[in-house]
Every structure is written in C-alpha cells, then in structure tokens.
Amino acid sequence: MNNLIRNNKYIIHIVLLSIYILWILNLDYFYPFIRFKSLKLNDIFSLCIQIIPLMLLINGFRFKHISAKIINSIFSLILSLLSIAVAIVILFNISTLNVNEALMPIHNIEFESSSVIVYRSNFGATTDFGITVRQEKEVIKGVLLVKNLYKKYHMYDITIKKLDNNAVEINSKKINIKRNVYFL
Numbered sequence: 572m573n574n575l576i577r578n579n580k581y582i583i584h585i586v587l588l589s590i591y592i593l594w595i596l597n598l599d600y601f602y603p604f605i606r607f608k609s610l611k612l613n614d615i616f617s618l619c620i621q622i623i624p625l626m627l628l629i630n631g632f633r634f635k636h637i638s639a640k641i642i643n644s645i646f647s648l649i650l651s652l653l654s655i656a657v658a659i660v661i662l663f664n665i666s667t668l669n670v671n672e673a674l675m676p677i678h679n680i681e682f683e684s685s686s687v688i689v690y691r692s693n694f695g696a697t698t699d700f701g702i703t704v705r706q707e708k709e710v711i712k713g714v715l716l717v718k719n720l721y722k723k724y725h726m727y728d729i730t731i732k733k734l735d736n737n738a739v740e741i742n743s744k745k746i747n748i749k750r751n752v753y754f755l
Contacts, residue, residue, distance in 0.1 A: 580633045584643075587630070591623040591650070606715045610674065614665050621658045624650035674703070680733050684708060684750050687720065687739050689729055702726045704741055708752045716752045 631643030678689035685708035
C-alpha cells in the first residue's frame with residue numbers, strides 16, 4: 572500500500588487539486604450545490620476542504636524536478652493563504668451566527684421528487700432580511716442536491732404558489748422545476 576501511494580504522487584496531487592477546484596466551482600456564496608441538511612455539517616466539510624492546499628504543498632516536496640517543486644510550492648502557498656481567509660470567514664460565521672435564524676425555512680412546496688423551500692436569511696444586526704428560494708432533492712440520507720431558483724435581499728416575505736407538477740410562481744414570475752433538480 573505504501574509503495575502504491577509513493578508511486579502515484581502525481582495522481583494523488585491531481586485528485587486533491589480536482590477536489591479543491593470542484594469545491595470552489597460548487598460554491599454559491601458558501602452554499603454548495605451539494606449540501607448537507609445540517610448547516611453545521613456544511614461548515615465542517617468546508618473547513619476540511621481548506622486543508623487540501625497544505626496537503627498539496629507537502630505532496631509536492633516528493634516531486635523529482637526542482638522546478639516542479641518550486642512551482643507547486645508557490646501555487647500551494649497562494650492557495651493556502653486563500654484557504655486561511657476562507658477558514659477564518661467560516662469560523663467567524665460558526666461562532667457568531669445562530670444556525671436556526673441564519674436561514675429559516677418559511678415556505679415548503681412538495682413535488683414528486685423534490686421540494687421548493689423558501690428561506691428567510693438573517694445574518695445579523697448589520698444586514699437586512701433576504702429571501703432565497705431553492706429546489707432541494709435528497710440524494711442520500713442527509714445529503715441534498717440544491718439549486719437556487721430565486722434570491723432577493725431587502726425582502727421579508729414572498730408570495731409563492733405551485734402552478735402544476737413542474738412549475739411555481741414566485742412574485743408573479745413563473746419558474747419551471749426540473750424533476751431531478753438540474754437534469755430533465
């Protein structure tokens with residue numbers, strides 16, 4: 572097993588970098604498209620991802636060529652600084668926000684295979700209320716596939732109604748719902 576890891580340092584590097592890039596692409600203002608039902612688990616997962624640049628730096632020391640080591644070190648240090656900033660923001664949010672009030676569900680419309688949920692956001696005294704409407708489908712127990720349908724700040728409530736099996740009306744605007752959130 573140790574020999575397998577030693578011989579595949581480049582593959583491990585590519586896999587770690589891919590996971591980190593997918594996490595970055597999966598962000599929607601720190602609300603990933605693949606989420607846990609628990610906001611705390613989302614934060615813990617995001618904090619764990621912030622360790623990847625350090626792992627890239629350590630793995631890069633095993634490269635054969637000095638130029639690859641230097642390029643990897645510079646790139647990994649830049650990513651590490653970004654990760655430290657992200658981790659500080661996540662830790663600040665964990666320590667200051669009340670999870671029950673930060674995103675409070677106020678409306679829930681059930682469809683055959685998913686739900687459309689309206690959340691009222693309240694991120695503290697210095698911000699105004701906002702509304703976020705998401706389509707959510709539980710793919711594995713506790714893991715959701717999420718798509719943002721509507722987002723508006725400086726709003727306390729919203730009018731939403733189910734039009735048929737594949738559409739909702741949000742503030743007089745019709746939005747089609749896909750059965751599997753993103754496909755079909």
